[in-house]
Amino acid sequence: MLIGELACQTGSTTKAIRFYEAQGLLPPPARTAGGYRDYGEDANARVSFIHAGQAIGFTLGELREVIAFRDHGQTPCAHVAALLEHKAKEVDVRLAELVELRKTLQGLRDRAAHLDPADCPPASVCHLILPNLPVQKHNIGRIVNG
Amino acid sequence: MLIGELACQTGSTTKAIRFYEAQGLLPPPARTAGGYRDYGEDANARVSFIHAGQAIGFTLGELREVIAFRDHGQTPCAHVAALLEHKAKEVDVRLAELVELRKTLQGLRDRAAHLDPADCPPASVCHLILPNLPVQKHNIGRIVNG
DNA sequence: CTTGACCTTACAGTATAGGGCAAGGTGTAG
DNA sequence: CTACACCTTGCCCTATACTGTAAGGTCAAG
Secondary structure (H helix, E strand, O other): HHHHHHHHHHHHHHHHHHHHHOOOOOOOOOOOOOEEEEEOHHHHHHHHHHHHHHHOOOOOOHHHHHHHHHHHHOHHHHHHHHHHHHHHHHHHHHHHHHHHHHHHHHHHHHHHHOOOOHHOOOOOOOOOOOOOOOOOOOOOOOOOOO | OOOHHHHHHHHOOOOHHHHHHHHOOOOOEEEEOOEEOOOOHHHHHHHHHHHHHHOOOOOOOHHHHHHHHHHHOOHHHHHHHHHHHHHHHHHHHHHHHHHHHHHHHHHHHHHHHOOOOHOOHHHHHOOOOOOOOOOOOOOOOOOOOO
């Protein structure tokens, strides 16, 4: 199977598959006489695994770790379970931040409805946006591939 | 006021302030005889405005738009209000995605507790991570500066 | 023999918000 | 005169997961 067919079957792209190989997520495949990558059937499962992992918020780096366990002859289940715990906590943190941000935004929308633009002081650009608003955490973070 | 003092007063850095200027968020300040940036008191409010905007999830690009209204002699309130609406919707979407992801992760943690690593088939790397899991949206996105 | 689809590598660019470092000028204190 | 703090510009680097483009090789069909 050439790279294009693998990409097609997995809903991926040839670029992505070469990238996964470069990142150590896919083993370097055999080559045809002409130098083309020649994949076996198991490649399909590997690429699907990568996509499934990305869908639940794993980075390629994390998936590489998981795959490394397999390549060392170990079951990656325990490591995956640990990653799941960590991810869940991460998501909880993000959720809390987002809920807080949502409240702040709602408060500002209410303010916007009551303040008169004519009273907006030029020096501070806009009176809708003021310091000391209750959002100090900065980002939401990428949980699943960007 | 030199750039270091402005940075200190606003809790920013000289790099960041020069960056804001390069991005059109701060007007090019006067210069001393020696070529140093020489800020007036209003610069303080501008930088604080930028930080406040970032804290509620505005990108520098969005803040530049807001500032542009002021620089064109208009009140930016209406535009800010529109941005707030948009941001709030964005956050709602992220929240929904994250909640869904959180559920999926919880389901996988439960599965991990019941599956035996000895049954994990090497071909698919790990039986904890399977396709068709109910998370299709990909990223959480940055809402506030990273 | 040529066309076209497919493949190869390598380099650059995307978005965001700066940080790090180099090489050098300025200004004040001792 | 020298040390030292501060300033200048300019260029590259960070993370993530690729995509785009260039320049060229392979292979089957017509």
